[in-house]
Amino acid sequence: MLSTKKAFRGGMLFGAFEGHPAGPVESVALPEKILVPLQQGVDGPVQSQVEVHDRVVRGQIIGRCPADAQAPVHSPVCGTVEQVGNLEGVAPEVVCINVEDSEDTVGGQPLGADFRSRPAHEVAEVLFQAGVASMHHDGIPVSRNTRGVDPGNLDTLIVAAMETGVLAVSPETLVGLRVQDLATGIGVLAHALQVEQAHIAVDDESPQFASRLEGCLATEPNVRIHRLGGVYPRHWDEPLTAALAGRRVPNDGRACDVGVVCVDLQTALAAFDAVVRGLPVIEQLLILGGPGYTRAGVVRAPIGMRVGDLIGPRLRQDMEVRLVEGGLLSGRSLDPDKRVVTRELRRIDALREDRERTLLAFLRPGRALHSYGRTFLSHWRASDPLRCDSNLHGEKRPCISCAACDEVCPRELLPYWLSRQVRSNKAQAALGFELHACIECGLCSYVCPSKIPLMEDIQQGKTQVATEQVRA
Amino acid sequence: MPPNRSVLRGVQQRIHRWLMAARAHPRYRIFAPTLDALDTFLARPGQVTSAAPHIRSHWDLKRYMIIVVLALIPCALTGIYLYGWRVAAVIAVSYAFGLGTEAAFAGIKNESMTEGAFVTCMLFPLTLPPTIPLWTVAVGIVFAIVFVKEIFGGTGRNLFNPALGGRCFIYLVFPQHLHGQVWPMPYTGGWGGFGHWMWNGAHRGFDALTAATAASAWKVAEVPVAEFTIRDMVLGVIPGSIGESPKILIVCAAILLIGVKVADWRLVVSPIIGALAMSALLHHTTGGWAPAPHLALVSGSLLFGATFMTTDPVSAPAMAPSKWIYGLAIGMTAILIRVYSTTFPQGLMFAILLVNPFSPLLDYLFRTLRFRRHRA
Numbered sequence: 001m002l003s004t005k006k007a008f009r010g011g012m013l014f015g016a017f018e019g020h021p022a023g024p025v026e027s028v029a030l031p032e033k034i035l036v037p038l039q040q041g042v043d044g045p046v047q048s049q050v051e052v053h054d055r056v057v058r059g060q061i062i063g064r065c066p067a068d069a070q071a072p073v074h075s076p077v078c079g080t081v082e083q084v085g086n087l088e089g090v091a092p093e094v095v096c097i098n099v100e101d102s103e104d105t106v107g108g109q110p111l112g113a114d115f116r117s118r119p120a121h122e123v124a125e126v127l128f129q130a131g132v133a134s135m136h137h138d139g140i141p142v143s144r145n146t147r148g149v150d151p152g153n154l155d156t157l158i159v160a161a162m163e164t165g166v167l168a169v170s171p172e173t174l175v176g177l178r179v180q181d182l183a184t185g186i187g188v189l190a191h192a193l194q195v196e197q198a199h200i201a202v203d204d205e206s207p208q209f210a211s212r213l214e215g216c217l218a219t220e221p222n223v224r225i226h227r228l229g230g231v232y233p234r235h236w237d238e239p240l241t242a243a244l245a246g247r248r249v250p251n252d253g254r255a256c257d258v259g260v261v262c263v264d265l266q267t268a269l270a271a272f273d274a275v276v277r278g279l280p281v282i283e284q285l286l287i288l289g290g291p292g293y294t295r296a297g298v299v300r301a302p303i304g305m306r307v308g309d310l311i312g313p314r315l316r317q318d319m320e321v322r323l324v325e326g327g328l329l330s331g332r333s334l335d336p337d338k339r340v341v342t343r344e345l346r347r348i349d350a351l352r353e354d355r356e357r358t359l360l361a362f363l364r365p366g367r368a369l370h371s372y373g374r375t376f377l378s379h380w381r382a383s384d385p386l387r388c389d390s391n392l393h394g395e396k397r398p399c400i401s402c403a404a405c406d407e408v409c410p411r412e413l414l415p416y417w418l419s420r421q422v423r424s425n426k427a428q429a430a431l432g433f434e435l436h437a438c439i440e441c442g443l444c445s446y447v448c449p450s451k452i453p454l455m456e457d458i459q460q461g462k463t464q465v466a467t468e469q470v471r472a
Numbered sequence: 473m474p475p476n477r478s479v480l481r482g483v484q485q486r487i488h489r490w491l492m493a494a495r496a497h498p499r500y501r502i503f504a505p506t507l508d509a510l511d512t513f514l515a516r517p518g519q520v521t522s523a524a525p526h527i528r529s530h531w532d533l534k535r536y537m538i539i540v541v542l543a544l545i546p547c548a549l550t551g552i553y554l555y556g557w558r559v560a561a562v563i564a565v566s567y568a569f570g571l572g573t574e575a576a577f578a579g580i581k582n583e584s585m586t587e588g589a590f591v592t593c594m595l596f597p598l599t600l601p602p603t604i605p606l607w608t609v610a611v612g613i614v615f616a617i618v619f620v621k622e623i624f625g626g627t628g629r630n631l632f633n634p635a636l637g638g639r640c641f642i643y644l645v646f647p648q649h650l651h652g653q654v655w656p657m658p659y660t661g662g663w664g665g666f667g668h669w670m671w672n673g674a675h676r677g678f679d680a681l682t683a684a685t686a687a688s689a690w691k692v693a694e695v696p697v698a699e700f701t702i703r704d705m706v707l708g709v710i711p712g713s714i715g716e717s718p719k720i721l722i723v724c725a726a727i728l729l730i731g732v733k734v735a736d737w738r739l740v741v742s743p744i745i746g747a748l749a750m751s752a753l754l755h756h757t758t759g760g761w762a763p764a765p766h767l768a769l770v771s772g773s774l775l776f777g778a779t780f781m782t783t784d785p786v787s788a789p790a791m792a793p794s795k796w797i798y799g800l801a802i803g804m805t806a807i808l809i810r811v812y813s814t815t816f817p818q819g820l821m822f823a824i825l826l827v828n829p830f831s832p833l834l835d836y837l838f839r840t841l842r843f844r845r846h847r848a
Contacts, residue, residue: 359515360480371530393531395534449529
């Protein structure tokens with residue numbers, strides 16, 4: 001078993017926050033209209049294959065790249081195409097479909113459970129045509145789009161069957177009863193990519209899930225399950241590649257540059273659906289967490305559904321809410337009217353916008369206040385779910401070199417030093433301190449007691465260096 | 473809403489209105505930082521995050537510094553118990569002049585007042601002898617804030633520990649008040665100093681007792697160790713600075729500060745290890761002339777300094793290996809000065825101030841090493 005202490009550096013363990021998502025996966029009612037962007041996931045835009053007033057069926061390809069280099073886009077519902085074009089600021093090219101109440105589905109020819117008898121390139125082609133290849137943030141280098149990687153160099157698959165960070169959801173919740181499907185999906189990916197070994201990272205808070213998955217994978221010789229503590233950002237590509245494959249992802253590079261393909265749970269499940277059941281990527285599991293929801297949880301939503309339609313009925317009306325996609329620590333805020341569900345969307349958190357001026361805030365015992373320093377009761381006595389709001393919780397102050405950012409940095413950088421360099425316009429000097437190794441997990445800014453936006457400074461440094469290079 | 477809370481809210485809102493008015497008016501702008509400090513002391517700012525991370529830790533500098541002040545309060549109370557209510561006056565003078573200077577500088581520079589001054593104004597008086605004249609306290613704290621902190625660019629940029637810098641200044645300029653017959657025996661038993669303004673009995677100074685204890689050249693705050701038992705030293709009922717006496721309370725404070733991550737354990741442990749190692753070495757090589765290591769630990773200000781002075785994050789280095797070297801160097805230098813200097817027996821203060829300027833250099837060294845290793 002892996003020694004997690006040696007394998008990972010820094011990071012931070014978060015407890016349960018208010019509005020923690022849990023419970024079984026819920027389905028949502030279909031909206032009247034669906035807006036499918038023709039550019040999704042990591043892939044480039046594709047061309048519409050449908051005309052206005054065409055009838056489309058669930059699973060039908062509605063967008064395809066002429067050279068077949070980008071994964072196609074499918075209709076998530078049955079209905080009639082109402083418009084094609086730039087609609088309502090959602091994306092440059094969108095297919096708008098009026099939804100019909102029908103369950104008809106077309107899909108690829110399922111290869112079934114004996115996909116192993118098929119050649120790897122055939123399985124890879126199915127994954128590509130189903131859109132699975134563009135699901136994860138770096139994409140899966142298969143078939144017609146190898147994403148600049150020589151497929152012969154890939155030898156390791158890493159599946160992050162865990163989530164870490166604020167409002168992280170347990171794998172049991174996401175996978176539910178589909179543990180066998182997940183195991184098969186991992187087998188599908190391993191077969192399609194022809195990797196020598198596969199590593200699965202599982203949160204050690206989910207021992208039952210790990211042992212069930214272990215049981216399902218008993219017949220797979222080259223798959224190893226690692227139980228890791230749920231320290232953020234351990235489920236990210238860079239720490240997992242370093243710890244499980246023993247390779248360092250190059251600065252500004254991807255895991256597949258060093259022969260490792262990293263995927264998450266949803267991608268493995270989608271691989272199962274595509275290859276075994278013949279279903280393309282037309283739905284997404286979305287995690288809805290945070291105090292801004294009346295009911296936090298996980299929903300299965302069709303791709304193209306407007307976020308406003310999806311979360312509208314769940315949002316609390318009695319508080320100002322900020323919606324964030326991609327996690328509260330590293331994500332960005334979104335406009336529910338202009339954002340639709342796409343292949344890469346994994347979670348939408350509803351954060352309380354807190355502008356209240358709490359009296360003598362620094363003297364509070366803090367039973368529900370989370371911090372890096374252990375000066376609040378919440379660290380010593382886990383009781384209430386932790387407070388989740390957007391307040392800075394303090395004044396901006398000069399750096400006192402407490403080195404808390406250095407301690408949590410998963411890349412062994414010195415965020416305070418990088419920030420100092422960038423602020424004194426010495427971004428080039430910061431390059432010598434591995435400015436580009438930053439994976440932008442946001443922990444440094446989170447912990448800083450002086451409330452310095454360290455991650456923003458580092459991002460700004462990267463931009464500065466890039467503009468200087470363009471000018472030179 | 474309970475009435476006291478609404479009263480507090482009313483005061484805060486009134487101050488906030490004054491703050492807005494002061495900011496708007498060029499003539500009163502100089503008061504804005506002071507009003508801002510009062511306003512944010514009473515209520516945290518309502519500012520929200522603008523980009524990722526959208527959520528921030530509740531840990532801020534106010535919390536950070538208030539914990540240090542809380543850890544110092546038992547030492548201050550013990551100071552009053554041992555030496556009378558005058559100690560409270562010393563602390564009050566330190567706060568009045570220290571915060572006043574800080575407010576004046578913030579007003580001139582039009583920057584926020586920072587919380588570090590609260591700790592400096594508490595630490596500084598606790599390192600002084602109980603008989604210190606109040607005007608000396610005022611001179612020292614003003615020097616500490618102006619010449620040790622603000623001249624270097626304010627909080628976060630000072631090279632030296634402000635409290636010790638101020639103490640060093642008055643130590644050298646007004647030696648008569650920190651040297652010789654200034655260390656009274658503490659009150660013990662009953663209400664102790666809580667019933668008195670100040671000690672008016674005989675002082676037990678270094679000069680008076682040198683001859684009697686010539687065999688032991690060892691001094692605790694200039695008082696020979698041979699006069700006291702280990703138990704007295706641990707309980708702190710020996711002459712010394714106002715706050716450094718109760719060793720048990722200091723150890724509790726150290727545990728608290730390390731436990732809540734306000735002090736780095738490396739910075740607490742390393743000077744103690746350095747001091748123990750150096751005094752063990754000297755004790756054995758000098759055939760027992762230099763005091764034994766356990767005496768070095770419980771006498772004098774080593775524990776107080778290791779807990780509150782070396783752990784000042786600004787003047788200490790930031791990287792783990794540099795912290796070790798920094799702390800070890802402080803511990804060793806302190807013992808060397810204590811044992812071999814006849815004029816300046818208070819080794820720790822000089823040791824910390826001597827090693828302070830090396831911390832950027834140490835950090836530079838280990839930063840370079842870390843990133844050279846990365847590239848390899």
